[in-house]
Amino acid sequence: MYNCISDLSAPHAFPRSSVLAHGSVSYSHQLRINYQNVRGLRTKIDSFFLAVSEGDYDIIVLTETWLDDRILSTQLFGNRYTVFRTDRSDLNSKKTRGGGVLIAVSVRLNCRIDAAPIHDTLEQVWVIVETSCSDVSVGVVYLPPDRKSDSQLIQQHIDSIEMVLSRLKPHARGLVFGDYNQSGLRWSISPNGLPLVNTLRSHMPTGCCSLLDGFCQHGLTQINTALIDDERMLDLIFANDQAMQNCSVSVPHEPLVNLDAVHPAVVISVSLSQPMVFDQASESRSLNFRCADYSALCAALSEVNWDALLDRSSCIDEAVDSFNSAIEGVINQTVPACDPPRKPVWSNLHLRSLKRLRSAALRKYCSHRLSYNKNRLYIASRQYRNYNRYLYNRYVKRIQNNLCTHPKQFWSFVNNKRKEAGLPSSMFLGDSVANNEREKCDLFAQQFQQVFNGFVASPEQVSIASNAAPRDVFSFRLPLINTEDVVIALSKLKASYTAGPDGIPSAVLKRCGEVLCSPIAKLFNLSVQQCKFPDRWKFSYLFPIHKKGDKRNISNYRSITSLCAFSKLFEIIINDALFASCKHNIDTEQHGFFPKRSVTTNLMQFVSRCVQTMDCGFKLMQFIWA
Numbered sequence: 001m002y003n004c005i006s007d008l009s010a011p012h013a014f015p016r017s018s019v020l021a022h023g024s025v026s027y028s029h030q031l032r033i034n035y036q037n038v039r040g041l042r043t044k045i046d047s048f049f050l051a052v053s054e055g056d057y058d059i060i061v062l063t064e065t066w067l068d069d070r071i072l073s074t075q076l077f078g079n080r081y082t083v084f085r086t087d088r089s090d091l092n093s094k095k096t097r098g099g100g101v102l103i104a105v106s107v108r109l110n111c112r113i114d115a116a117p118i119h120d121t122l123e124q125v126w127v128i129v130e131t132s133c134s135d136v137s138v139g140v141v142y143l144p145p146d147r148k149s150d151s152q153l154i155q156q157h158i159d160s161i162e163m164v165l166s167r168l169k170p171h172a173r174g175l176v177f178g179d180y181n182q183s184g185l186r187w188s189i190s191p192n193g194l195p196l197v198n199t200l201r202s203h204m205p206t207g208c209c210s211l212l213d214g215f216c217q218h219g220l221t222q223i224n225t226a227l228i229d230d231e232r233m234l235d236l237i238f239a240n241d242q243a244m245q246n247c248s249v250s251v252p253h254e255p256l257v258n259l260d261a262v263h264p265a266v267v268i269s270v271s272l273s274q275p276m277v278f279d280q281a282s283e284s285r286s287l288n289f290r291c292a293d294y295s296a297l298c299a300a301l302s303e304v305n306w307d308a309l310l311d312r313s314s315c316i317d318e319a320v321d322s323f324n325s326a327i328e329g330v331i332n333q334t335v336p337a338c339d340p341p342r343k344p345v346w347s348n349l350h351l352r353s354l355k356r357l358r359s360a361a362l363r364k365y366c367s368h369r370l371s372y373n374k375n376r377l378y379i380a381s382r383q384y385r386n387y388n389r390y391l392y393n394r395y396v397k398r399i400q401n402n403l404c405t406h407p408k409q410f411w412s413f414v415n416n417k418r419k420e421a422g423l424p425s426s427m428f429l430g431d432s433v434a435n436n437e438r439e440k441c442d443l444f445a446q447q448f449q450q451v452f453n454g455f456v457a458s459p460e461q462v463s464i465a466s467n468a469a470p471r472d473v474f475s476f477r478l479p480l481i482n483t484e485d486v487v488i489a490l491s492k493l494k495a496s497y498t499a500g501p502d503g504i505p506s507a508v509l510k511r512c513g514e515v516l517c518s519p520i521a522k523l524f525n526l527s528v529q530q531c532k533f534p535d536r537w538k539f540s541y542l543f544p545i546h547k548k549g550d551k552r553n554i555s556n557y558r559s560i561t562s563l564c565a566f567s568k569l570f571e572i573i574i575n576d577a578l579f580a581s582c583k584h585n586i587d588t589e590q591h592g593f594f595p596k597r598s599v600t601t602n603l604m605q606f607v608s609r610c611v612q613t614m615d616c617g618f619k620l621m622q623f624i625w626a
Contacts, residue, residue, distance in 0.1 A: 117160030158214030
């Protein structure tokens with residue numbers, strides 16, 4: 001059994017509809033990778049979470065995580081990273097504690113787990129990161145001290161490296177991180193700046209020789225230059241020739257957790273020939289309808305000559321387009337744009353000021369590496385971290401204290417910590433595999449198209465069904481829709497500040513109903529007269545909802561749709577008219593799809609009759625069969 005857990009902590013921004021135009025955003029030419037042996041995270045969850053929120057690494061590689069299935073990766077990384085990890089288990093070690101490796105990839109990057117080099121007896125993870133110019137394969141391994149000379153285990157690791165490198169695309173970069181616990185190796189820095197083994201082969205343990213032979217055989221070079229006092233390095237970083245060409249190694253100014261004496265943290269910067277480009281859904285400007293001035297919005301809408309605007313259009317589609325364009329123009333002038341979310345949400349002006357001071361101290365120290373500047377950087381960093389920790393603890397305590405008054409906020413915070421949000425980085429449908437948002441969107445569209453029943457009855461079938469139906473039982477003719485009907489329907493419409501596909505939320509219709517009810521009634525009547533539902537109101541947002549089973553399998557998802565507010569309003573009016581004309585033909589015992597009735601009322605009525613029957617002295621079975 002493979003013990004690699006792919007945590008879906010990242011909120012992968014799945015497109016809301018099955019067809020979306022995509023834009024692109026370019027980022028730095030460098031891929032920044034932070035590697036550290038953290039010597040256990042179970043007691044450092046909050047401090048590590050804050051350190052991750054402060055940093056901006058593209059990839060984080062960790063060894064000796066000491067994690068198990070009781071701790072979710074969302075508790076450590078929030079929603080900013082897609083996490084792949086292999087925890088300590090009975091298959092890879094006889095010890096019950098310690099060990100564990102992890103690779104966290106920023107949600108901005110397309111990534112997938114490389115399942116080819118799987119060995120249950122090895123604590124290792126391999127991930128392929130897709131960039132605009134080439135792929136980057138990142139692997140991490142941990143060899144426990146009691147198995148560092150296990151020839152079979154070492155050979156499995158070498159075989160995994162061979163399998164990964166043989167499947168890489170041309171010019172792809174390969175990096176292998178690991179705590180190999182090979183204390184028998186002594187390292188020194190060669191004149192060209194690379195680490196060099198200065199231990200005689202005859203003095204090396206067998207495990208060291210096997211490892212070095214395997215790395216040399218596959219063209220990997222050790223690039224970690226963070227030497228400790230006795231020139232030993234337990235943490236080794238190997239790179240292939242493509243990664244060596246544009247790769248730099250440095251020590252982070254602020255490690256993610258407190259450093260261990262024999263495990264220094266390292267930052268690897270891999271230069272790319274092209275900037276990283278990420279697909280993003282191309283959406284309109286996000287508006288904050290909650291903070292809109294609805295008095296000004298109503299005043300602006302009342303100045304529009306709706307009769308003249310709608311009379312110019314003879315077709316319902318043209319009338320709806322003109323109507324929506326007029327409303328959208330007023331909305332763009334009166335509704336403010338959404339402010340970017342605070343990162344993190346508990347930050348304030350003083351924390352942002354401390355962060356700017358820390359960044360300035362860091363730039364000063366990088367340009368002039370003096371002890372004075374280093375001390376200034378240490379003081380600024382300590383002030384920022386202490387205050388950030390104080391704000392975070394106060395934020396958590398405030399959410400706990402507000403459980404009774406704001407339960408939704410409390411459970412939202414809890415679910416973000418304990419549930420795996422978003423979609424997996426790699427998904428499949430049958431034999432097709434999707435590794436980016438566009439491919440996932442296409443596979444979801446394919447899945448939902450397959451399960452959709454597009455059956456259309458033929459005219460012959462309709463004629464047979466109508467002839468078999470009783471005559472003069474039901475007669476319906478939709479009356480003229482007036483403004484009162486629209487006002488009543490608006491009172492039944494659920495208020496929402498989230499805009500639908502037409503860009504107009506239902507809250508705008510409800511709060512500006514006095515101004516809009518007359519043109520809306522005119523549009524509805526025009527649609528009924530022309531026997532045509534407007535095309536603009538047929539669009540909807542589609543969301544995939546996981547049902548059960550493997551979250552990577554697209555067939556395990558169902559879909560829900562978010563309709564336009566106008567189509568919901570029209571549905572309420574038509575439904576009320578239909579129900580009023582046929583409710584006298586519906587059995588009084590009907591509970592399904594009946595106003596103010598449900599399964600609950602059905603069961604209550606059944607239980608009440610059972611009790612009444614028993615009180616009258618009848619047998620219950622006689623009543624049920626009757």
